[in-house]
Amino acid sequence: MNTNDCSLIEPLLAAYLDGELAPAAAERLDVHLAACEGCRTVLGELAEVDRLLGDDAIPVPTGQEWAAVEWRLLARTRRVFAGRLVRTCALAAAAVALLGALAWLAVRVFPPAGTVDGPGAYTAQGGKTPAGDEETLGISVEHVERF
């Protein structure tokens, strides 16, 4: 930092005022300010702006107003949570339905070995079990014969 160039030093004045300047830079600025009336004037103007901003009190909402806002927030929260629950249930139902469909498809395409032991299927001894409801079992005699 060139300690004699006011145009380079001025942007640092706000940080100096706010205590945000690195210690080494602040020390160099101290030296410059001691010798430069122009920069001291600018620093005074910045400090005056801060004082005016600090003097302007910001109004505070009443407890009733805050309570009304909080009530509306909690009402919205309940709706958001309810919506999430509905979405979660719908997703769970869809997942169960999908798994069921996949399981049914898997049984149709890749019948488990035990399935042929059902009614109407061939037994290990080469005989045939009594005919059952082929549709509900999912595997027909013809289906087994094809294999």
Added chain:
Amino acid sequence: MNSELDRNVQTDGAATGADAFLRDREDERLVLQFLAGRREAVGDLFRRHRDGVFRIAYRFTGNRDDALEITQDVFMKLIEHLGGFRQGSRFSTWLYRVSVNQTLDFLRRRARLAAAPLSAPPARAAAGAADPARSAERAELRERLKAALGKLSEKHRTAVVLHGVEQLSYKEIAEITGVSTGTVMSRLFYARKRLAELLGDR
């Protein structure tokens, strides 16, 4: 220029002390509780941060009722988007960013960014302002400040509001606005210099 300024700014923010750390941890705990399904956590977060959000909105709009409406909108948004809050980042930084954006959106929507502070109805008298002369003086100062702040650019006004109202460090303002600390330093200098000029013109 700003990288040059960056080198002159302290690297640690003002709000990195033990208190700030504990506040951040408590915020994080409440966010996790909300995400886990505890509705009341929203009320806790609201009570912890409503004043800060309101002050920012008020300083931007200069209007008490608008500021209250914006505060509500900010927390409504929070309910909807808290799931997107990145763990490990500061909740207050995220909330102030939402507050600034929401306030600027509000002002743009009403298309009165420049006119709002001047046309705003007078704020309710602050408690304890019993002296009429003092009260009139405060009212005049308020009007002058509103007019001057209304003439700043959005970027400069944001820096002044975050620093002046919430006493946020340069580092925090940089995180909220997405710029370097050097840029924050520069904006705060030029904004206050402009305010000094505007407030000096009677």
